[in-house]
Amino acid sequence: MTKDNSTSLIITPDQLLEHWQGHRSLTRRVIEAFPDDKLFTHSIGGMRPFSELALEMIKMASPGISGIASGKWEEFGDFSGDDISLEVNTKEELLKLWDWSTEQINKIWSSIPEGRFQEKDVAFGQWEGQTWWHMFYFIDNEIHHRGQGYVYLRSLGIEPPFFWER
Amino acid sequence: MTKDNSTSLIITPDQLLEHWQGHRSLTRRVIEAFPDDKLFTHSIGGMRPFSELALEMIKMASPGISGIASGKWEEFGDFSGDDISLEVNTKEELLKLWDWSTEQINKIWSSIPEGRFQEKDVAFGQWEGQTWWHMFYFIDNEIHHRGQGYVYLRSLGIEPPFFWER
Numbered sequence: 001m002t003k004d005n006s007t008s009l010i011i012t013p014d015q016l017l018e019h020w021q022g023h024r025s026l027t028r029r030v031i032e033a034f035p036d037d038k039l040f041t042h043s044i045g046g047m048r049p050f051s052e053l054a055l056e057m058i059k060m061a062s063p064g065i066s067g068i069a070s071g072k073w074e075e076f077g078d079f080s081g082d083d084i085s086l087e088v089n090t091k092e093e094l095l096k097l098w099d100w101s102t103e104q105i106n107k108i109w110s111s112i113p114e115g116r117f118q119e120k121d122v123a124f125g126q127w128e129g130q131t132w133w134h135m136f137y138f139i140d141n142e143i144h145h146r147g148q149g150y151v152y153l154r155s156l157g158i159e160p161p162f163f164w165e166r
Numbered sequence: 167m168t169k170d171n172s173t174s175l176i177i178t179p180d181q182l183l184e185h186w187q188g189h190r191s192l193t194r195r196v197i198e199a200f201p202d203d204k205l206f207t208h209s210i211g212g213m214r215p216f217s218e219l220a221l222e223m224i225k226m227a228s229p230g231i232s233g234i235a236s237g238k239w240e241e242f243g244d245f246s247g248d249d250i251s252l253e254v255n256t257k258e259e260l261l262k263l264w265d266w267s268t269e270q271i272n273k274i275w276s277s278i279p280e281g282r283f284q285e286k287d288v289a290f291g292q293w294e295g296q297t298w299w300h301m302f303y304f305i306d307n308e309i310h311h312r313g314q315g316y317v318y319l320r321s322l323g324i325e326p327p328f329f330w331e332r
Binding site for chain 2: 011116136151154
């Protein structure tokens with residue numbers, strides 16, 4: 001491990017938001033690529049169907065960025081003041097929830113205080129670390145599960161969207 | 167999209183290296199979790215076996231970080247001065263190559279010039295963008311394919327390592 005403690009700029013907050021929303025746009029297209037029923041039923045090796053993986057991302061995304069911004073870590077139900085529910089039964093409802101989440105993230109992002117990403121906090125009262133780590137965890141977890149969605153799609157004979165298209 | 171062009175620090179180079187190597191340590195454990203033969207043969211939906219996905223990561227990792235550090239983008243064969251080959255036929259050989267790659271990354275990392283991650287470059291003569299984007303692509307691509315390895319393992323009845331353990 002290098003001993004260099006440089007604070008050389010790697011990525012700005014604007015770039016990180018764009019990077020994340022680029023990933024989220026790709027995940028949205030993966031949701032769309034599933035046949036309506038398979039989205040809620042198809043599974044390999046006892047794993048959760050892709051709808052549930054997408055709901056995990058949604059439960060993490062806007063409540064998570066809200067926690068980073070405010071220091072208040074609330075579950076989805078407590079977090080949302082809007083008339084929005086995690087009870088989705090169709091692809092259309094899931095996509096609507098996804099888009100709601102997208103807007104929430106964009107809205108909350110600009111309220112993240114300067115220097116906040118280097119502060120320590122306990123995400124959702126459970127995971128201790130600097131908030132950049134939590135932020136990357138939200139993104140990485142999405143990439144991880146979306147990669148699994150790619151296998152689901154391939155196993156159904158469906159070509160997933162290109163990974164590099166955001 | 168927020169119009170905030172703040173350069174508020176998100177992650178330092180040291181933290182990014184540790185983050186990446188944490189991911190790479192997890193991927194190493196995923197390689198290890200495969201039965202020797204299945205690593206090279208098991209596939210779902212016509213996808214590549216996990217050994218080939220891991221080799222893609224290896225071909226991207228040290229040559230990629232070398233390109234970011236030096237501006238010279240060389241393929242694995244040209245890049246490596248060492249007596250090291252991508253021709254691997256056993257899990258042990260693959261892990262040896264993985265560990266070689268880990269050392270290379272650590273060695274090259276500290277030579278990345280200040281401010282380099284915000285510079286534009288054409289990665290491997292093909293992908294134009296700021297080098298932070300290329301860097302994240304290397305990591306994200308690994309997470310993406312490793313997530314696929316999780317499905318392979320589950321379909322073989324094998325429990326993968328915890329995603330959050332790095």
